Amino acid sequence: MTTEAIALRRLIDSSSSILITTHINPDGDAAGSSLALYHILCKMGKNVLFISPNEIPPSLHFLPGVDEYVPFNQNPDTLAERLQNTDLLFCLDYNTLSRTGDAMAELLRTFAGKKVLIDHHQQPDTDYAISFSDTSYCSTCELLFQVLSEAYPDLKWLTPDVATCLYTGILTDSGSFRFNTVQPRTHRAVATLLEAGAPHTAIHEAIFDQNRPERFRLMAVMLSHMTYLSHSVVYSWITEKEFLQSGADKEDSEGFVNMGLSIRGVKVSALFREEEGKVRISFRSKGEVDVNQYARTYFNGGGHRNAAGGTWYGTIQEAVKRFEETIFEVVPS
Structure with a gap:
């Protein structure tokens, strides 16, 4: 287990109130990584809230737990109130707070607690207690899978719902596995997700076969x-x-x-x-x-x-x- 993974596990274990955020106009990777982490932390008994800058698109409403997120553009006061009682803030699939939109970023900058970045974009901000930033990964979902596998190697957190969310992010952000960031480890991760119950055919149909x-x-x-x-x-x-x-x-x-x-x-x-x-x-x-x-x-x-x-x-x-x-x-x- 890496030093960062050990530090992340200790940080999660010592936190009771956790906030998950992602970028504006959430795509499959943003929604998938956020909801996957939401399920995992809830199963650990944490008080978890997932706030997205705006609405998750209808094409992703099949994701397990999608009804549990809060869109900031409809509920700005929720974030302001929650930040006052948050132990740990996760920043998923964005490299700078401005990617959450001006109003949400302004509130997030007031947070003085511990922040964790998990992201695969270039040139990230540096104001984090722990930063998992690696552009060699095809998606934040793949990176999150790797990070969690190191922090919690027994994989007891990998439920069918979590596998569904992570597979969705990997599928969409890799261009259906065509981009050059797809590596052998990507397919090994996907194999594990399929074994854990990710319904790959249903996911593909939900994303790509629902055109109007x-x-x-x-x-x-x-x-x-x-x-x-x-x-x-x-x-x-x-x-x-x-x-x-x-x-x-x-x-x-x-x-x-x-x-x-x-x-x-x-x-x-x-x-x-x-x-x-x-x-x-x-x-x-x-x-x-x-x-x-x-x-x-x-x-x-x-x-x-x-x-x-x-x-x-x-x-x-x-x-x-x-x-x-x-x-x-x-x-x-």
């Missing part, structure tokens, strides 16, 4: 806008008006950016989405093209080398223009 007709209307719009800057760079965009006209919502555009990357020869794909007066951008890349650093430099964002996001505070036309002027700094034309 509105998603395909929006997809047609996105494909009609697809633009080739070169044989290796493509991008597309969706305006707020087009979202409304299609009847789709934000979740319906999930995964669209990956479609550009599936084109032969393409190394970078980007998708621009108008959202509440700003532009959200998703970046995907292959090989050594680092869209994480690119997003940090030009679009107030970040993430992973081959998958990142950003925000542009202006028009979608301005965001696209910035992309066209700068993307070839990181990918050959």
